Amino acid sequence: MSEVVLVTPLNEVNRFIVDCLKAVGTKEEYAKIFAENLVTADYRGHYSHGLNRLEMYISVILNKSCNPNAEPAVERETVATALVNGNNGLGSVVGKFCMDLAIRKAKDVGISMVTAYGSNHFGIAGIYSLQAMKQNCVGICFTNTSPVMLPTRGRQSALGTNPLSFGAGNAHDQVVLDMATTTVAVGKLEIKKRKGESIPKGWACDNDGNVTSDPSVGMKSGKLLPLGGEEENGGYKGYGLSLLVDVMSGIFSGSNYGTNVPMFGGVETSNLGQTFIAINPEVFAPGFQDRLSDLLGLVRNTEPKDKTKPVLVPGDPERIHMAQVDSQGGLRYIQDQRISCAKLAEKLKIQPMKSFELK
């Protein structure tokens, strides 16, 4: 008996998420923005930030720590900047609003920065860079997150995984860097634990701040190491980048920051800070896309150590994943995920998510 492999078309995942959000009182326009965000994460292969987080988002809507219909509002602006109050709305709605504004301003004056406070978790940071790229801008984005990173020399977490994204290029050729400033996010520890494998030294620490190779210990402590790992391997740089992200997002916007950011999923309002920068390459040296493609090409053409593993640029793994999803006609979720979606459909009294057998 061969195992049955199920796939769910992207538009069905989208429909399911929209229905879930509407069932908990979200207006259609915002439910659609939210669904697009989660589906894009899964489509790009960032499963930790897609359907996997749907129940968490629904729980913070139900416990009223996030208002899914709140409209973001501009509080102050110049021709090149804006300060936005997210009004505790959906992070994906706040993010889209802010990057839209940033793009309009960058089209006018070349570069712009829009920062929001009163926001919530906004999904993958990369989606906002992609939003800018669709409008021929370079997009940069920062968000602070709940404190789970040990600063170098510390034994308590003081900063978040504080991701940043950077995207440049057009549909033909592009680079999209979307990274946490910790070595890895918690999801990678979960995977290692499930496989019964140890983790490399440089990922996480035990409760006393000593490096561990046991994923369970790292998950229990909630103490991740910054990119670079320990001090002698440059971990102070990853820690510095995490601090940079918090200054860019939390400190400019006036949101929560550092240890003041509550854990995701609780009853407390998150009040996250997020910053969106758009840059219009047309105001600088002509020929931006040509030079970019040339640079990406020369890096990809670097002789690889192992001929079966070519050098990739950030965004290439996602492109490969999307092509695979397209060829198989949809997303393949693990069984746990399908079961929890089925339960959610029942609970919210909506049509379950339909899947099809992969042929």
Next chain:
Amino acid sequence: MSEVVLVTPLNEVNRFIVDCLKAVGTKEEYAKIFAENLVTADYRGHYSHGLNRLEMYISVILNKSCNPNAEPAVERETVATALVNGNNGLGSVVGKFCMDLAIRKAKDVGISMVTAYGSNHFGIAGIYSLQAMKQNCVGICFTNTSPVMLPTRGRQSALGTNPLSFGAGNAHDQVVLDMATTTVAVGKLEIKKRKGESIPKGWACDNDGNVTSDPSVGMKSGKLLPLGGEEENGGYKGYGLSLLVDVMSGIFSGSNYGTNVPMFGGVETSNLGQTFIAINPEVFAPGFQDRLSDLLGLVRNTEPKDKTKPVLVPGDPERIHMAQVDSQGGLRYIQDQRISCAKLAEKLKIQPMKSFELK
């Protein structure tokens, strides 16, 4: 017999560098900007980028691959941006010019970006962030450099150590991140070699792209690993950051990029790309400095793993170093450095650098 320790006052180092530059034909205004740059590097403890590089700069002036009197010129601009032709002048002169312009624009519209091509090595990136901070702006800076970094999975160098700097805060309390996007710069390998120590895995590779623990092997190959080290430790993020820096500097400006950047010190024109961003916090949420100090304080107050090593924020080690220099009345250079300065003085027929015995 106790060893005699020599110190050189900052203003004497400055005088010596100015005289050297003038001796090779540099006009006084630019010689002073250049000297200020190198002295600041040493004062902050970044000895690799200070007096240590003076002979290299002089050699590229003498071999005419850099024109020390060239004036940077604005080619295009908007209220928030500018494209500058460095005209192959001194990097420190181009950098100061660009950040000055960026600050003026940021004061007007909140954020600005100035990018230069036709530039040369500009010293420590942090100095331009500090320049912005003195004018109450946040300063960000990027430069591309000669290719000595292996992209993840590659066995050839394709990108530079491509540093970035980020600085925020006032004289009272500040954060200054000034980092290469490799785990370490070549200078750290030299120090390990001199001490006869091995290097941690994650710093450098041999000629085939395999990680080495022998500093000599890493120096010979010129193949440094990106921040994070190998792929499983997040090295692809450091590599992605290096690419980000090259896009921000080389691709926006139209300078050399990637493997096209020649090695420093040769006869070829460098044509480096550098980008300077200034942000005026006053156009965002009021109270920026207070929040920043609060965040820096809460991170510094994180319980340390080892009570004798408190948690620092980027810029603190430099502050500690500067206080030490002040208390001892000047800089302590290694004997090699003093000897080469003495030879240089003789060669250029200028007054040698005077030092004093530390009491």
